[in-house]
Amino acid sequence: MKNSVIKRKICKAVDDLAGRIIALNKSIFDNPETCFKERESVKLITSELRAESFEITAPFAGVKTAFKAVSRGKRARPKIALIAEYDALPELGHACGHSMIAASAFGAAVAIKRAVGDHPGELLVIGTPAEEGGGGKIKMIKNNGFKGVDAALMAHPSNKTRVVARMYAISHLQLTFLGKAAHAAAFPDKGVNALDAGVLFYNGISAMRQQLNGEARIHGIFTRGGDAPNIIPEKVVMDFYVRALDRKYFEALIKKVAQCARGAAKAVGCKVKIKKIGHTYDPFYPSYPIGNAFRANMKTLNIAEDRFGETEEIGSSDIGALSLVTPTLHPEYAVGKKTDINHSRDFLKAVVSPRGAGAMLAMTKALAMTTYDLLTDAKLLSEARGMFLEQRKRMG
Numbered sequence: 602m603k604n605s606v607i608k609r610k611i612c613k614a615v616d617d618l619a620g621r622i623i624a625l626n627k628s629i630f631d632n633p634e635t636c637f638k639e640r641e642s643v644k645l646i647t648s649e650l651r652a653e654s655f656e657i658t659a660p661f662a663g664v665k666t667a668f669k670a671v672s673r674g675k676r677a678r679p680k681i682a683l684i685a686e687y688d689a690l691p692e693l694g695h696a697c698g699h700s701m702i703a704a705s706a707f708g709a710a711v712a713i714k715r716a717v718g719d720h721p722g723e724l725l726v727i728g729t730p731a732e733e734g735g736g737g738k739i740k741m742i743k744n745n746g747f748k749g750v751d752a753a754l755m756a757h758p759s760n761k762t763r764v765v766a767r768m769y770a771i772s773h774l775q776l777t778f779l780g781k782a783a784h785a786a787a788f789p790d791k792g793v794n795a796l797d798a799g800v801l802f803y804n805g806i807s808a809m810r811q812q813l814n815g816e817a818r819i820h821g822i823f824t825r826g827g828d829a830p831n832i833i834p835e836k837v838v839m840d841f842y843v844r845a846l847d848r849k850y851f852e853a854l855i856k857k858v859a860q861c862a863r864g865a866a867k868a869v870g871c872k873v874k875i876k877k878i879g880h881t882y883d884p885f886y887p888s889y890p891i892g893n894a895f896r897a898n899m900k901t902l903n904i905a906e907d908r909f910g911e912t913e914e915i916g917s918s919d920i921g922a923l924s925l926v927t928p929t930l931h932p933e934y935a936v937g938k939k940t941d942i943n944h945s946r947d948f949l950k951a952v953v954s955p956r957g958a959g960a961m962l963a964m965t966k967a968l969a970m971t972t973y974d975l976l977t978d979a980k981l982l983s984e985a986r987g988m989f990l991e992q993r994k995r996m997g
């Protein structure tokens with residue numbers, strides 16, 4: 602059968618599944634579960650996939666709320682994975698729209714299975730929890746959860762439609778300056794002021810910003826600034842995020858920030874402890890060849906892409922770690938107005954709006970068509986592999 606005919610069949614299958622895709626988004630949305638607590642969400646998604654004869658492994662890769670769903674094809678390779686995220690935010694529920702990511706992954710996988718039947722290669726849906734700060738994918742990678750996966754893709758709701766964007770590596774540093782308490786009026790000379798060291802550090806970072814390469818971000822707050830005005834502060838805690846696009850530069854930047862903290866402590870005569878909190882997220886290196894295939898499929902669906910640079914309005918995600926393991930695509934798509942930005946109350950509304958549903962279904966089609974391309978087009982896959990290896994070499 603001709604490629605275009607099969608792709609039309611895939612899109613028709615998405616249309617047939619529309620009610621279930623929308624309902625799955627809504628049921629995950631209505632029961633928001635945060636970081637590694639996504640038990641019901643996993644049940645909702647895997648029961649839908651099981652009903653379509655996917656083999657389910659849950660828990661998966663050493664993570665309780667991760668899963669793998671497999672549809673075996675004619676051959677064992679290639680293995681193409683649709684990524685499903687489904688964790689919510691504290692207080693804000695699904696204001697990052699991960700419920701839509703899961704619903705799209707389900708819809709795309711089932712549409713291929715239905716339309717192509719005996720598809721070549723292995724079709725996977727891999728459920729990755731705790732993207733919002735927990736680094737679910739990082740744990741799963743450590744436990745070989747993505748071993749043998751030839752390419753991975755997902756589609757993330759956003760305030761804009763953009764196929765290829767980069768993302769920052771990120772590390773959370775906690776700096777604790779330790780001085781000596783003393784009565785601030787009677788014995789100021791007996792104290793060592795940890796707050797002074799914190800302020801010097803803050804100003805040192807502000808000065809450093811002038812020399813950053815334009816592809817980095819350093820931002821932070823005081824989480825403990827002292828205990829009372831009449832006590833020379835003995836303990837000051839600051840939480841900082843350091844981000845950069847390039848991995849080598851990122852590592853150098855972390856060292857600079859630590860040096861700045863040690864310098865500030867030395868100037869005041871106090872101590873500083875520097876601790877990394879949680880996981881370091883790697884930078885995201887998108888797969889441009891898969892991106893081009895995705896764009897071509899979007900074009901046949903008349904989905905327009907917004908004009909945004911690939912480093913404009915970007916954040917960080919544990920998908921970065923995955924992009925260092927296998928060629929990965931992480932397109933984003935608008936679900937509401939430009940002003941409906943992720944992690945806002947407006948975005949929350951857009952995730953379950955009719956307009957959002959339309960965008961989700963259109964992107965599910967593009968996702969399914971591109972997954973089909975990867976399953977069948979050896980040239981595309983080897984191009985993606987080639988660029989992936991090149992990117993890996995460049996970052997050392």
Ligand SMILES: [Zn+2]
Pocket residue numbers: 697733943944
């Ligand atoms: Zn988010």
Ligand SMILES: [Zn+2]
Pocket residue numbers: 697698699732757
């Ligand atoms: Zn997100």
